[in-house]
Amino acid sequence: MGFELSFISLAIIVLALLVSSFRILREYERGVVFQLGRFWRVKGPGLILIIPGLQQMVRVDLRTIVLDVPPQDVISRDNVSVKVNAVIYFRVLDPQNAIIQVEDYMVATSQLAQTTLRAVLGKHDLDQMLAEREQLNSDIQQVLDAQTDAWGIKVANVEIKHVDINESMVRAIARQAEAERERRAKVIHAEGELQASEKLMQAAEILGRQSGAMQLRYMQTLSNIASDKNSTIVFPLPVELLRGIVDLKEPKA
Missing domain, CATH: 3.30.479.30 (Band 7 domain)
Structure with a gap:
């Protein structure tokens, strides 16, 4: 009876060691196996065998x-x-x-x-x-x-x-952003003034090429003023005409 109990106990121990020697690693897992403390190999995935007492395994997850x-x-x-x-x-x-x-x-x-x-x-x-x-x-x-x-x-x-x-x-960043927007607005306004002055200069050059062109521009301006039903009408006079009148009034030396 004692021999049978010893045999059964030994069988159970062997079976437990055998079961514990099998490990299952998932697809994203690897097992770093050490044998008597020294690196042996990397195993997995799937079913692997580990010798109890001689080998140890460390699981490593390969997922992000x-x-x-x-x-x-x-x-x-x-x-x-x-x-x-x-x-x-x-x-x-x-x-x-x-x-x-x-x-x-x-x-x-x-x-x-x-x-x-x-x-x-x-x-x-x-x-x-x-x-x-x-x-x-x-x-x-x-x-x-x-x-x-x-x-x-x-x-x-x-x-x-x-x-x-x-x-x-x-708050300092907000003030800086506000100042930057104001600077951009002033720059855009200055660029607009520059472009307008260039266009006015080109228009003056074109009108100055023909003597009648300025008169036609005067008439068009008067027509625009009259269409607004204003009570006051301003007649533009050439500067050269005023200069001639001043010269006539000045006494000759």
Whole structure:
């Protein structure tokens, strides 16, 4: 009886070890297998066999991971303090390096993203942070991808979500925008005056080529005034005529 119980116990233990040696990895998972502490191979997906006591396996997810970078205090190149947060999309390309080269690739990528975000944005002005986000996203992505390549991680995309500015700076930006609009309005008005003066000069040159052209213009002006039913009619006189009258009144020396 004791022998039978021992045999049954041994069979149960062997069966439990046999069952525990089989692992199932999904399509997006890989298993980094260590044998007696040394790296052996990367297995998966599907059904794999692990020798209990001799081999250990670490699961690695190959799907794209969305990492939210917490708000960072950044001082821009023009000495403006802002809070910036971003989101990073990355995935593991090499499970072996992701497990062996870094202790925790999630924490390491998060910390690296925070420091890189502060370093890259600190080299730009506030106006660039607000207007050139696509270029800043590309710069941060390239820096991160170059540093995480040794970990077997590919940073696919970086997006800056919010740039928070204090109230005093918001008011200053509003005043600056208002001044910029006023400057543009004055420039447009000055350009209109310049174009109008050029057109008037061209018209004067054309009218001056024929002596009767100015008289016809006078008559057209009088016709326009009469059509408005005004009680006062102004007759334009040539300056040359007034100058001749003045010369006649002046006594000759």
